[in-house]
Amino acid sequence: MSETAPLFEARGLTKRFQGLVALSEVSFRLERGAIMGLIGPNGAGKSTLVSLIGGALAPDAGEIRFEGARIDHLPPFRRAHLGIGRTYQLTKPFPGLSVLDNVTLGALFGAGGGERDRAKAREQAREWLDFVGLAPQAAQHADHLGGPDRKRLEFAKVLAMRPKLLLLDEVMAGLTPAETDSAVALIRRIRDRGMTVLVIEHVVSAIRRLSDRLLVLNHGQLIAEGEPAAVLRDPRVVEAYLGRRRA
Amino acid sequence: MKWRWLALAPVLAVLAGVPWLGDAVLIQFGINALLIATLAQSWNILGGFTGYVSFGNSAFYGLGAYGTAIAMAQWHQPFWLGLALGAVLAVVVAAVLGGPILRLRGPYFAIVTLGISAALSALFANLDIAGKNIGLILPLTRDDAMFYELSLGLLAAATVAVAWIARSRFGIALIAIRENEDAAAAVGVDATRYKLAALILAAVFTALAGGIHAYWITFIDPAGSFDTTLDVRMVIMTMFGGPGTVFGPVIGAFVLSAIYEVLANGISTAAALFFGLVILLAVIFLPKGLIDLGGGFRALGWRYFLANIERHRL
Ligand SMILES: Nc1ncnc2c1ncn2[C@@H]1O[C@H](COP(=O)(O)OP(=O)(O)OP(=O)(O)O)[C@@H](O)[C@H]1O
Numbered sequence A: 001m002s003e004t005a006p007l008f009e010a011r012g013l014t015k016r017f018q019g020l021v022a023l024s025e026v027s028f029r030l031e032r033g034a035i036m037g038l039i040g041p042n043g044a045g046k047s048t049l050v051s052l053i054g055g056a057l058a059p060d061a062g063e064i065r066f067e068g069a070r071i072d073h074l075p076p077f078r079r080a081h082l083g084i085g086r087t088y089q090l091t092k093p094f095p096g097l098s099v100l101d102n103v104t105l106g107a108l109f110g111a112g113g114g115e116r117d118r119a120k121a122r123e124q125a126r127e128w129l130d131f132v133g134l135a136p137q138a139a140q141h142a143d144h145l146g147g148p149d150r151k152r153l154e155f156a157k158v159l160a161m162r163p164k165l166l167l168l169d170e171v172m173a174g175l176t177p178a179e180t181d182s183a184v185a186l187i188r189r190i191r192d193r194g195m196t197v198l199v200i201e202h203v204v205s206a207i208r209r210l211s212d213r214l215l216v217l218n219h220g221q222l223i224a225e226g227e228p229a230a231v232l233r234d235p236r237v238v239e240a241y242l243g244r245r246r247a
Numbered sequence B: 001m002k003w004r005w006l007a008l009a010p011v012l013a014v015l016a017g018v019p020w021l022g023d024a025v026l027i028q029f030g031i032n033a034l035l036i037a038t039l040a041q042s043w044n045i046l047g048g049f050t051g052y053v054s055f056g057n058s059a060f061y062g063l064g065a066y067g068t069a070i071a072m073a074q075w076h077q078p079f080w081l082g083l084a085l086g087a088v089l090a091v092v093v094a095a096v097l098g099g100p101i102l103r104l105r106g107p108y109f110a111i112v113t114l115g116i117s118a119a120l121s122a123l124f125a126n127l128d129i130a131g132k133n134i135g136l137i138l139p140l141t142r143d144d145a146m147f148y149e150l151s152l153g154l155l156a157a158a159t160v161a162v163a164w165i166a167r168s169r170f171g172i173a174l175i176a177i178r179e180n181e182d183a184a185a186a187v188g189v190d191a192t193r194y195k196l197a198a199l200i201l202a203a204v205f206t207a208l209a210g211g212i213h214a215y216w217i218t219f220i221d222p223a224g225s226f227d228t229t230l231d232v233r234m235v236i237m238t239m240f241g242g243p244g245t246v247f248g249p250v251i252g253a254f255v256l257s258a259i260y261e262v263l264a265n266g267i268s269t270a271a272a273l274f275f276g277l278v279i280l281l282a283v284i285f286l287p288k289g290l291i292d293l294g295g296g297f298r299a300l301g302w303r304y305f306l307a308n309i310e311r312h313r314l
């Protein structure tokens, strides 16, 4: 593990579902402490990429490196221990448990194997619930939460894992503009705590403000990477992603 | 909830006193009830906490019975060595089978476990050392009080184990697996290892119960030892009492054993019918088990039952 290696690197990642090529030869790096935005039209392969990084899906070709070491053969729980935390676009709470217990689970396991002590994990969970503004619902059953609150829970749960790399798959979807603003501020504060963030979002204005750099996927291919303003001016991006919205 | 544990002391004292207070029939009923409660409690470790519904735990029971019988009848070893042999056999089988079968989820896991006991039954029916399909006769010991206290001790040990699980990091990992295995893995739970540990723990207690039972009845054969009706009973009793709780399986086993005992003395078809009816009503009105009734009823009154019916709607 060398200090000069980027925190994360993907090389030639390819994933097929039967005939469909969901990702094709995707390569990119994430530098420590960066916020990388990932955009692309529906079905572009964004969530598939998150699942490949988290280990829920196995790539058909390519390499995934974390802190310089190959991780593509590791099961999801090991990647979580290494410090990779992901949210699910279709949230996956522990439905029968309270909101607090859900987040406590993140703290009890997660990066480095997690906190051993249940009482301490609970305390940490309360702090993260506070952080995402879900503290009043702490005692509720997770399956009683409404849409945006489910996203908040998913967010708090992954934060409690104390990951080095945070993969956020549309955690801001369904939020009001005001809520989106506070989510943007939250993610900045996360980064200031030393986490590296890959954030998927459809709201272009939010992602432009939030990201240091931007990746654009279209039909499973990485079509642009760079400064948000420059990427969003790229004609291919305009055509593939924004053009479709204008139409 | 320290007071709850204190409240248990007199209950345990009364239970322990049965051999000196009760008659022979009650003691025998007690041994059976304690052993089946141990099976339910063991089943609870995997089934109740992780939600992996096994119909194969009777295999561990049979291995416990045969381990004990072979050690005592064939090798003339003491009882405790037989118990140990049975437990070791069960652990080995759980460890070997657990890897592949615990990868299967939901109904697939349940279906695969259905075959384990039958396969082992056929295997033991062909082993010379196990007495082939005739079985084995163990040395006779007429000491029902001892068997009773042993069974009570085993049930207490299994319950203490479950109480520890319920408060431990291990236990919350098992519950996370039950609630959503993919999410559990994403959060960092090593589901494979925890499920296997739960299965092995269940196998140990189940095998010990099988060993005690074998020595008590002094005669075992393949059909009686690898008895798949036991699987149905452990599942029903745990579900009825409260899966994933500390005392639910024990209460479920005691209540259903008592009901069955009373009814079996009457007409047996009526007994079976009533038994089925009780289970049906319990599944509809008490999906979280008997143990949830007190708190739920206090909180919601009669609406508790309606709320439970609501639960079934998807
Ligand atoms: N498990 C799967 N089996 C088969 N096809 C899949 C599977 N998961 C995704 N796909 C397909 O792969 C493609 C990429 O899907 P993915 O969910 O990664 O897109 P996305 O960029 O996240 O889209 P969205 O913006 O709608 O969330 C889609 O065509 C999708 O239908």
Ligand SMILES: [Mg+2]
Pocket: A046, A047, A048, A089, A169
């Ligand atoms: Mg997606």
